[in-house]
Amino acid sequence: MAVYSMTGYASASSRAQGSQGSEAPVRGTGITVELRSVNSRFLDLTFRLPDELRALEPALRELLTSRLRRGKVELRLNAQREADDAWPRPQPDQLGRLARLEATVQTWLPRAQPLSVHEALQWCKGSSGGERLDEAALVAARECLEALEDARAREGERLVSILMERVVKLRELATQAAPLVPQVVQRQQERFLERWQQALESAGATQSMSAEALRERALSEAAAYALRIDVAEELSRLSAHLDEIERLLDKGGEIGKRLDFLIQELHREANTLGSKSAALELTQISVEMKVLIEQMREQVQNIE
Numbered sequence: 407m408a409v410y411s412m413t414g415y416a417s418a419s420s421r422a423q424g425s426q427g428s429e430a431p432v433r434g435t436g437i438t439v440e441l442r443s444v445n446s447r448f449l450d451l452t453f454r455l456p457d458e459l460r461a462l463e464p465a466l467r468e469l470l471t472s473r474l475r476r477g478k479v480e481l482r483l484n485a486q487r488e489a490d491d492a493w494p495r496p497q498p499d500q501l502g503r504l505a506r507l508e509a510t511v512q513t514w515l516p517r518a519q520p521l522s523v524h525e526a527l528q529w530c531k532g533s534s535g536g537e538r539l540d541e542a543a544l545v546a547a548r549e550c551l552e553a554l555e556d557a558r559a560r561e562g563e564r565l566v567s568i569l570m571e572r573v574v575k576l577r578e579l580a581t582q583a584a585p586l587v588p589q590v591v592q593r594q595q596e597r598f599l600e601r602w603q604q605a606l607e608s609a610g611a612t613q614s615m616s617a618e619a620l621r622e623r624a625l626s627e628a629a630a631y632a633l634r635i636d637v638a639e640e641l642s643r644l645s646a647h648l649d650e651i652e653r654l655l656d657k658g659g660e661i662g663k664r665l666d667f668l669i670q671e672l673h674r675e676a677n678t679l680g681s682k683s684a685a686l687e688l689t690q691i692s693v694e695m696k697v698l699i700e701q702m703r704e705q706v707q708n709i710e
Contacts, residue, residue, distance in 0.1 A: 407658035410710040411561035412445040412477035416553035420546035422539045436486045437542045439550040443558065445708045446478035454482040459543055466547055473551055475660050476710045483543060496530040504529055558710070565705050566655050569665075572702045573648050576672070576695060580641050583679065583691045637679050637688070644675040662709040669703045 417440045451470055453463050466481060504526060512518050521529075647668050654661045654668075676699055680692030 408559045409562035409566050409655060409658045409661065410555070410558040411565055411708050412443055412558065412662070412710050413561055413708050414441075414443045414554050414557035416441050416550050416557055418546045418549035418553060420542040420549070422542040435539060435542075437539070437546045438484045438486065439543070439546040440480075440482040440484075441550050441554045442480045442482075443474075443477045443554060446476060449474055449476055450478040452478075452480045454480065456483065456485050459483060459485065459540065462540055462543055465544060469544075469547060469551060473555065474710075476662060481547070483547070485539075496527065500530050501526070562709065565709055568705050569651070569655060569702055572698045573651060575698055576644070576648060579691050579695050579698075580644055583637065583688060584641055586687050586691075637682050640675045640678050640682070644672060644679075647671050647675070660710055662706065665706045665709060666703075669699060669706050672699045672702070 417438060419436060419438045421436045449471065451467060453466060455463060455466075462483075466483075470479060470481065504521070508521055512520075651665060651668050654664055673696065676692055676695040679695065680689060682688075
């Protein structure tokens with residue numbers, strides 16, 4: 407299953423077909439649908455529709471919610487009309503209905519002026535094939551939605567590639583950090599031995615404490631120090647989180663919220679690694695990890 411970005415743009419066009427028996431297109435109208443999508447925690451839909459197509463909003467909303475899960479999505483629908491001289495050919499049933507309406511009005515309002523040819527054509531133009539205009543709009547909306555999904559899928563592939571690169575770099579940094587802790591502990595043991603020796607010599611206590619006891623005391627202090635700076639657990643959890651991120655990226659689908667949670671956990675482990683750092687090398691690794699994780703966070707915010 408693909409990974410979809412919440413960022414994308416698409417457009418599609420359709421033209422209203424003429425009514426049966428009509429030789430000209432209905433209203434000479436072309437329909438253009440545009441879809442713009444950006445990241446959002448939930449699915450947030452906005453519609454920009456002309457007045458004559460405002461009734462389509464429920465159908466368009468149902469169409470979008472059936473295919474999209476997250477994102478701030480704007481649907482803009484435009485109706486492009488041809489020149490005013492592109493009149494439809496009036497049909498007999500239209501003219502008959504208009505004549506009956508005019509007769510009814512003149513019965514109640516004898517002083518009403520008769521309809522002009524222009525007014526009659528305007529009425530025929532306005533009453534022609536509205537359902538087909540709606541149909542053309544829905545056709546364009548479906549095509550536009552498919553194009554938007556394709557665009558979001560392409561952007562999703564790019565995001566997966568970026569995230570995988572960051573995962574590889576984080577694993578490399580974790581590999582570099584793992585052997586540094588024993589080295590730091592070894593150096594600290596040596597420092598403890600030196601400081602104990604200096605302290606005992608300055609106090610004149612070298613005769614009262616054997617070399618073996620001195621070493622045991624120093625090793626005990628070094629062991630306590632090693633427990634305080636041990637980051638094996640943090641590195642293990644970090645590796646587990648990276649494994650889960652890779653699994654989700656391979657699986658695809660609606661993974662944005664899960665990835666966002668895992669990014670928070672990665673940041674927590676990197677922070678703990680930095681707080682336990684007892685060497686400049688570990689501090690630098692922690693900082694580099696935080697930079698990579700922040701870059702991942704920015705990309706994950708766009709995944710559906």
